Amino acid sequence: MNAKTEQKPQVLPEKAKFKVNPQNHYDLIVIGSGPGGRSAAIQGAKLGKRVLVIEKGHKIGGVSVHTGTIPSKTMRETVLNLSGMREREFYGLSYRVKENISAQDILERLNKTLSHEVEIQEIQFQRNQVETLYGMASFADKNHIQIEMEHGENVIVRGETIIIAVGTKPYRPDYVPFNGQTVIDSDELLSMEKIPSSLAVVGAGVIGLEYATIFSALDVSVTLIDPRTKILDFVDREIIQYMVNQLRDRGVTFRLGHKVESIERDEVSGRHLCHLHSGRLVKAEMVLFAAGRVGSTSSLGLENCGLDVDERGRVTVNNDFQTSVDNIYAVGDVIGFPSLASTSMEQGRVAVCRAYNQPMSTTSEYFPYGIYSVPEISMVGMTEEDVQKRNIPYEVGVARFRETARGQIMGLTTGLMKCIFSIKTRRLLGVHIVGEGATELVHIGQAVMAHKGKLNFFIDNTFNYPTLAEAYKIAALDALGRMPVK
Numbered sequence: 001m002n003a004k005t006e007q008k009p010q011v012l013p014e015k016a017k018f019k020v021n022p023q024n025h026y027d028l029i030v031i032g033s034g035p036g037g038r039s040a041a042i043q044g045a046k047l048g049k050r051v052l053v054i055e056k057g058h059k060i061g062g063v064s065v066h067t068g069t070i071p072s073k074t075m076r077e078t079v080l081n082l083s084g085m086r087e088r089e090f091y092g093l094s095y096r097v098k099e100n101i102s103a104q105d106i107l108e109r110l111n112k113t114l115s116h117e118v119e120i121q122e123i124q125f126q127r128n129q130v131e132t133l134y135g136m137a138s139f140a141d142k143n144h145i146q147i148e149m150e151h152g153e154n155v156i157v158r159g160e161t162i163i164i165a166v167g168t169k170p171y172r173p174d175y176v177p178f179n180g181q182t183v184i185d186s187d188e189l190l191s192m193e194k195i196p197s198s199l200a201v202v203g204a205g206v207i208g209l210e211y212a213t214i215f216s217a218l219d220v221s222v223t224l225i226d227p228r229t230k231i232l233d234f235v236d237r238e239i240i241q242y243m244v245n246q247l248r249d250r251g252v253t254f255r256l257g258h259k260v261e262s263i264e265r266d267e268v269s270g271r272h273l274c275h276l277h278s279g280r281l282v283k284a285e286m287v288l289f290a291a292g293r294v295g296s297t298s299s300l301g302l303e304n305c306g307l308d309v310d311e312r313g314r315v316t317v318n319n320d321f322q323t324s325v326d327n328i329y330a331v332g333d334v335i336g337f338p339s340l341a342s343t344s345m346e347q348g349r350v351a352v353c354r355a356y357n358q359p360m361s362t363t364s365e366y367f368p369y370g371i372y373s374v375p376e377i378s379m380v381g382m383t384e385e386d387v388q389k390r391n392i393p394y395e396v397g398v399a400r401f402r403e404t405a406r407g408q409i410m411g412l413t414t415g416l417m418k419c420i421f422s423i424k425t426r427r428l429l430g431v432h433i434v435g436e437g438a439t440e441l442v443h444i445g446q447a448v449m450a451h452k453g454k455l456n457f458f459i460d461n462t463f464n465y466p467t468l469a470e471a472y473k474i475a476a477l478d479a480l481g482r483m484p485v486k
Ligand SMILES: Cc1cc2nc3c(=O)[nH]c(=O)nc-3n(C[C@H](O)[C@H](O)[C@H](O)COP(=O)(O)OP(=O)(O)OC[C@H]3O[C@@H](n4cnc5c(N)ncnc54)[C@H](O)[C@@H]3O)c2cc1C
Pocket: 031, 032, 033, 034, 035, 036, 037, 038, 054, 055, 056, 057, 061, 062, 063, 064, 065, 067, 068, 069, 070, 072, 073, 135, 136, 137, 138, 165, 166, 167, 168, 186, 207, 296, 299, 300, 331, 332, 333, 334, 339, 340, 341, 342, 343, 344, 370, 372
């Protein structure tokens, strides 16, 4: 989709006049109730503002709650528990907690988790007196938002400050014959009726990799296809290599550097044939197309307030998350990188504080990245490739989880932590982890980095025993052994 062609910049309407009932006047209007919108709304309410959140879905929560973060992580947890994968070191490769895991097993837990999460968020809005209207929002002008409600009713509301937090939707090019059941995007995956015996995942980004590895843990035969030869190029190469080796060992097939040209159904076998540019063929019962996402801006009427979007439907903002129209801010996935629930929440809070000139300290430059593949990956700070590019003299310390007593207790045979230290200052520059608990463990490194901590922090402090966190000490001692004597 070329959003640019959809969103023709137009001349602003001459001071459009809208008669708006004073009841429909708000200090702050937030469009979208995902992590960015939610935290913006609550921050606005905490500042004593009258806040309205407009949500086009039936429930608040956004992609994060309904189709993205929480569902995929709940699915992962269910699969890891029911498959017994975490226990196989002790009980053998054939160990299963439940034989024949069904789509229903996964959906049951998913529905319980999601409704609980929505309830918590609704209570948060109630407690903070954030008002909610369900309907499709579009700009009438820079202060007025038209809301098309479900039963055809149209309402116009006025906001002095507006936050765009509409997020993204899956990229769905015309050449992919989506059918909602066997050729699907990541939203549709959550209503699958049956777990396929084979799966082709097109796009080895974070979404593709997470789902590919979750299905592989269910013993599904998975092929991962991506036109790029390097997957997740922001992750340390050693960590990716470590993970790819494990996945190959588990039977995942990689078709990197291969572009899908067409997808068709083979009527005889009922499987789908993915024809690759190279002439190779991938056959699978289900195809998951996960080749990125586009901003949900095509029906937002941005042209009515003088805003434009890029080729992926994203809005441009400055460091305060303010768009080129002074009373309109944008946060979350709609502004692009890093497109995480975690960073979207922070952006929502910061945007509102900046809009109301609240004194606030500058946010830390270090944020962690968590990839919930099986095994999981997490990182903060610079990769080894980054420090090399910047010509920083460095040393690396590595710890393997199997070297820790906790790792032995848990039956971990894999898992790796890599810490990068500056030789000159001895400061911790980056932490990269692949394996059990990576997304939790990384925060220790994040805290040390944010406080400009050095190698000696890990050497001089005692860690709980037995823990996986001990890996930090092991990695630091490993690096120390190779550091030049000062
Ligand atoms: C499969 C998947 C897994 C993910 N896993 C993780 C993870 O593990 N960790 C992580 O940090 N991030 C993860 N993400 C990313 C995370 O979900 C997003 O970064 C986050 O949801 C973005 O929040 P947001 O506030 O920008 O908007 P969204 O969550 O995208 O919500 C936007 C909301 O706006 C509404 N909306 C859109 N247009 C309109 C309109 N015109 N009028 C009214 N309402 C409108 C939508 O209905 C939606 O509810 C994942 C994403 C996906 C797809």
